[in-house]
Amino acid sequence: MIRAGFLSTVERAELIELARNGLAAHRLARRANALVLLDRGMSCEDIGSVLLLDDDTVRTWRRLYREDGIEGLAGFGYEGSDCHLSAAQQEKLKAWVGEALPRTTRRVGAWIEREFGIVYRSRSGLIALLHRLGMEHRKPQAVSRKLDAAKQKAFIEAYHSLLNTLPGDEAVMFADAVHPTHAVRPVGCWAPKDTKVAVDQTSGRQRLNIHGAIDLETGQTRMREVLSVDAMSTIALLMAIEALYPAMRLIHVFVDNARYHHAKLVREWLAQPGRRIKLHFIPPPDRVRGRLYCPHPRSGRGQALNPIERLWGLMHKNVTHNRCYATFDGFCDAMLGFLREDVPRDWGTLCDSVSDNFRVISPKDFRVLT
Numbered sequence: 001m002i003r004a005g006f007l008s009t010v011e012r013a014e015l016i017e018l019a020r021n022g023l024a025a026h027r028l029a030r031r032a033n034a035l036v037l038l039d040r041g042m043s044c045e046d047i048g049s050v051l052l053l054d055d056d057t058v059r060t061w062r063r064l065y066r067e068d069g070i071e072g073l074a075g076f077g078y079e080g081s082d083c084h085l086s087a088a089q090q091e092k093l094k095a096w097v098g099e100a101l102p103r104t105t106r107r108v109g110a111w112i113e114r115e116f117g118i119v120y121r122s123r124s125g126l127i128a129l130l131h132r133l134g135m136e137h138r139k140p141q142a143v144s145r146k147l148d149a150a151k152q153k154a155f156i157e158a159y160h161s162l163l164n165t166l167p168g169d170e171a172v173m174f175a176d177a178v179h180p181t182h183a184v185r186p187v188g189c190w191a192p193k194d195t196k197v198a199v200d201q202t203s204g205r206q207r208l209n210i211h212g213a214i215d216l217e218t219g220q221t222r223m224r225e226v227l228s229v230d231a232m233s234t235i236a237l238l239m240a241i242e243a244l245y246p247a248m249r250l251i252h253v254f255v256d257n258a259r260y261h262h263a264k265l266v267r268e269w270l271a272q273p274g275r276r277i278k279l280h281f282i283p284p285p286d287r288v289r290g291r292l293y294c295p296h297p298r299s300g301r302g303q304a305l306n307p308i309e310r311l312w313g314l315m316h317k318n319v320t321h322n323r324c325y326a327t328f329d330g331f332c333d334a335m336l337g338f339l340r341e342d343v344p345r346d347w348g349t350l351c352d353s354v355s356d357n358f359r360v361i362s363p364k365d366f367r368v369l370t
Contacts, residue, residue, distance in 0.1 A: 002062060004041035004193050012039060014070070031061045031073045038062060041193045054131065056124035084118050085129070094133045105130075151283050156358045159280075162252065169249040173222075173241060174308040174356075175213035176256065177229040178315075182206040182331045184324040185316060200324040208332050211237045212339060213253065214308050216356055219347025220244060223339040225332065231263035238269070238277050245276075254280045256306075282306065310354045315339060 007015065019033040030051065037047050044055035044062075051058075064072035085093065093112065102108050105126040112126075113119050120126050130136075166172065183204035191197050211233045212223035222240040226233040238253065245251055255261045261279065270277060319338050325331035343350060 002038055002044065002059070004039060007035070007039040012036065015039075018070070028073060031065075034058050034061055035065055035073075054124055054128045056127050057122075060122060060124050084120075085112070085116065089116050090129075090133060093129075094135075097130070097133070097135055152358075155283055159254075159356075159358070167249075169247070170252065171215060171245050171248050171250075172217070172252045172254070173213045173215050174254045174306065175211075175237060175241075176306070176308045176312075177209065177211045177233075177258075178312045179207050179209055179229075180312075180316070180320065180335055182208070182325065182328045183320070184322065185320045187321045189322060199322055200326075202324060202326075202331075206328045206331075208328075208335055209233075210335070210339070212308070213237060213241055214311055214343070214354070216307055216351070216354065219344045219351060221339055221343055223336060225336060229258075229260065231260045231265040234260050234263070234266050235269045238266075242276055248276060250278060251276055252278050252280055254282060254306075256282050307354055307356045311339075311343070314350065314353050318342070 015032040015036050019029050019036055021029060034047050034051060034053075037050070038044070038058065042050075044058040047053070047058050048055040061073060066072075092115070093108075096111060096115075097108065100111075102111070105123050108130065109120045109126055120129075163172065181204045182202050184199050184201055186199055189197065209226050209229055210223055211226050211229050212221060214221045222237060222244055224233065224237055224240060226236070241251055241253060260266070261281070266279075269275065270279065315335065315338055319334050323334075325334060
């Protein structure tokens with residue numbers, strides 16, 4: 001990120017005069033104008049949007065000015081965003097990119113030079129060319145090898161059927177474990193442009209182990225602080241869930257396939273007379289990067305989060321984003337206080353962020369790299 005105010009008073013006045021000079025070359029005045037806007041605090045992306053450029057071109061102009069001053073801006077010996085390929089060559093490039101999926105513009109430029117004998121000297125020109133061809137730089141999403149659309153569909157149908165036929169003396173909860181570390185998570189915020197913003201930092205070496213569950217209907221939670229997440233902590237959590245619903249005949253608890261959820265001790269506890277817990281296991285093929293695929297209820301985009309994992313994200317947003325706790329005890333109190341007290345109390349406003357809006361994804365939705 002380029003900070004505002006990088007120009008001296010003399011440099012700023014010189015560039016403003018150049019930008020306003022009607023006799024100066026249009027391209028030079030345009031570059032001077034971009035640098036003045038950059039100095040005033042506009043981002044490269046915003047300047048590019050205003051001047052109909054790609055943001056990397058603005059960064060290139062900033063580099064040229066830093067290295068050679070006005071003389072650097074006045075040199076037009078590089079391609080910028082101009083395209084030097086014919087329509088047929090562009091189609092051939094588009095087909096090659098779609099097949100090869102190159103990771104860098106350097107490889108794209110080398111291919112163009114090898115195939116067509118045309119040299120792109122600037123990265124910004126290549127980026128603009130790829131954008132015109134409908135390409136974008138994206139990171140592949142890690143997906144399970146066992147992705148099975150049929151099993152996903154069966155699980156979702158069974159879940160909806162359960163909710164639609166749920167008697168009044170039964171309840172549904174989602175359970176999982178989380179291990180937040182005692183550390184602040186810096187995130188962006190609005191501030192006066194002349195104010196430098198910082199947050200205190202801790203060592204991040206201490207970790208809180210939480211084994212918890214949430215009822216998406218009521219927002220009621222059961223959150224236990226444990227030394228380790230294992231079969232015994234699972235049993236303790238299930239006992240707490242039964243205590244939460246003394247009048248319920250049966251409580252359906254959805255969990256992942258962690259080993260401790262399948263432990264012999266857990267199975268033996270569930271088999272005891274009078275137990276009112278029924279475990280439902282989220283099938284491994286339905287998990288992307290270890291999490292059930294559950295798109296955001298408003299955007300519909302594929303955020304790979306199951307309902308309670310959404311709660312963990314909400315927890316960090318409210319507790320650790322730009323907030324530092326001087327002691328580990330204070331950190332634990334804030335975490336557990338949010339999960340145990342704030343969530344049930346404010347569930348009316350938080351429920352939209354913790355959704356069970358599952359959606360089937362298929363291997364056909366992805367081009368898997370090999």
